[in-house]
Amino acid sequence: MSYTPDVADPCNQATSLWLANGLPQEMLSHLKLGDCPDTAVNSSFKVGSAAQTSIGLSGLAAAYIHFLRTGNMQDVSVDARHAVLDISSQAWYTIDDQKPTRSWSDLEGIYRTKDNSFVLLKTYFPHHAEGILNILQSVQVALLQWTAKDFEDEAEKQNMCVSAYSIPKQAALRGTPPIQLIKIGDAPKREIKVSPPFPLDGIRVLDLSRVLAGPVCGRTLAAYGADVLLVTSPKLPDLPYLYADTSRGKRTTQLDLTEPTHHDRLKELVKDADVFLQAYRPGGLRDKGFGPHELAKIRPGIVCANLTAYGWEGPWKNKRGFDSLVQTATGFNWAEGEAFAEFNGQPVLDKPNPRPLPVQVLDHVAGYFLAFGIQAAIARTITEGSSWEVRVSLAAVAQWLRSLGQIPPKLAFGDGKPLPKQRIPQDPEVAALSVTLHEATGDKRQVEGPLRTLTAIRHAAQLSVTPVKGRGSSNRLGSA
Template sequence: MPTPTISQTTRPTPPDAVAGLWLAAGLPAAALDRLQLSGADPVLPSSFAVGTAAQASLGASALAAAMLWQQRSGRWQDVAVDMRHAVAEFRSERYLRVGGEPAPEFRDKVSGLYRCGDGRWVRVHANFPHHRDGVLRILGCLHDPAAVRSALQKWDAEAFEATASEAGLVVAALRSFDEWDRHAQGQALHGMPPLTIERIGEAPPQPLAALPATGARPLCGVRVLDFTRIIAGPVAGRTLAAHGADVLHVSAAHLPSIAPLVIDTGRGKRACQLDLRDPDDKRALHKLLHGADVLIQGYRPQGLAELGAGPEAVARARPGIVYVTLSAYGHVGPWAGKRGFDSLVQTASGFNHAEAFAAHSDEPLRLPAQVLDHAAGYLLALGAMAGLHRRAAEGGSWHVRVSLAQVGQWLRGLGRVEGGLQAPDPCFEDVEDLLVTLPSGFGELRAVSHAGRLSETPAYWALPSVPLGTHAPEWLPRA
């Protein structure tokens, strides 16, 4: 594998990073003066500017909320984001406490990195039972890390990656940045921004209702359908809920979920279940669509489209919808249909190799947070609010796209942090001043508060996390 170099070029400042995201979302540059940023990298042990990534993505979403509030109330408010707080929220699942205890471990014992017979590494993601069982079936081995390690000695890394991908499983071969840049998917994404917004249908302008002089939050009355799982998509819905949106999380009884992440990202949301293979549930979805403003989805590429709920179909059913799509590797290129998660994209696109090189490690090294997931979550929320802004000003239905790989490309563009790997790794006690105590359907929670500080409409979660399927598939009356 080629030996990488670490660029020492000037890194973008956090305000520069926010400005780039803001302009990519097509929002007015004058609003940027309302955002105050404090703190500096490194705040986590990494050679990458993960603090800047956290502060910029979260800050851009908080500023978008303030912009919508200004449009609805006629007044601006100040927005502030501290980097230390933003990074804590980027690791919210690590700091979650349920009933005074850490959330249970959710990673399967065979998930992780393995060296193959050709000497190269692969990462196996087995946290969903069907992904775990599929990998074990290909390998013909027991559910045991040592058995997986032994079985992979018969495989070349990229051959195993390809075989698993063709079976709909989630495996990634380790690559360097140079190798990713030469890969067809890396080339397909080259130069693309971390989020894109495209008009996909016609509708008259639909401004959000005016807000009363005091008390109402920026997204009061906005209805969001949340078809997401794991971290990135659910963080987007949690963010919109923190600014007052009515977020209805939609799951299905036959789909696997990860309980600690449901608890952490369910704050502020109601939760219903619909099986879109069932005609009655599909009719219930269409009824919900007629009242929705935003739909966020993070299922496998084309998964919802195959069930009649892709962006074009939804835009026809509900002109003026803001449809927000998360993918692993982007919507163009040979991997546009490939499944993936944060840890896999880190591995495939060069981050684990580059971080290991910076640490002088012989083994691949993960980033100290699910940076791609969390940044993508805030960019999905930013895109949703940018779509509402466009809808109010121009009309139309809008499709927002964010991918983990494009977010990774953006993170690379933020540069490297000299000596960053020597930064301390904050433990639970180090962030206790940033936590709030909340009720939930699972017991009392201690969780990281929202780092986007709005001077007039502080962000908070009005509803507790609840078990999936707690609520009926219906909207609350608009405030």
């Protein structure tokens, strides 16, 4: 079924995506989306609608799977403001009542270039910051000697994370739906366990993802009852600032796929898995024998979920990308800057001061769209059989968000609600929507040091019969 976004009504947006992925229309009456999503946060883009829609679809898909397994359908409700805080969850959690320290460098930010354009430097990891500084001596002064495109090209040659604003990048995935389901192999219909306590009870997920979108997806599947094993590499730098929040409900282990024994161990894990979730660049795991079609041969009936920054076609398909890089590349920063200048009565220049969106909406919405797509595919393995691939890209999510249109600046920045302050003790709004979780020790070995307590924003989708599973987080890699 073709996908056409409806810019007027969040419920219609959800309807379009639900039907486009082959799910029954009669289930949509059970999705209850709250009012006033456009003023849920101060942005000219419909961030509240995007958050509410993506989280609502993930919850409704879980409820539908529970219906297929029990014959009983439940309601799913999502408040827009809660959804906005959910898609900025890494800002609100605490460990033992303390705020964690961010892992990225002060170097990160938006800088002007000599062609009066701008680039965004992303330094999630220490080697990213070191690599950028190897190209530049004094960041802003040096960048004024480069054009945006030339610097982006040089950074890409050195495997750094930089994005320049680009009209062609905006157009690259125009018309591509934010979630794609592709049949990749034959398999019999999935046998279903009757009357499970949670929608995804008994579903095993291998989560090979990093940073935000993929881990948010895995966390969501765990909240709906799936057994999620996060698999990381001991050779890659970790992100403790993000893992503590996004590994909630998961077990974790480490495998080095360059080691034959570890490679074989992952293949054995695949044989018992229902979902294989990965967020490496296209072809990265395929070259190691874990592409979608290879996985479908190892485990017929598997759902392979793949996330990338710029999609599977075109000149940018292999380009590195994070949320804010894709925001920059697809023009959100300029458009938000224009709207904010208009709100303040300032002349709208040809190239206004860029303004980032208030949350990393592309990452989080992509994560919830992944969770929705995976569950849509699981539902189809129950009703039709087969093996399925789920595709989501940050750039396709970006073009979907842009297709919803912008909010008038007076409404966006005058009536739109700012995010709470990050502080200890927590802002009352954050505290009211938070849940307390206790650290688990893992399956096979004890973690070092005392067990910790995590407070975090609870999942924004409220299921009327099967509330989300409130399991703790190991918070430490390799504990299972």
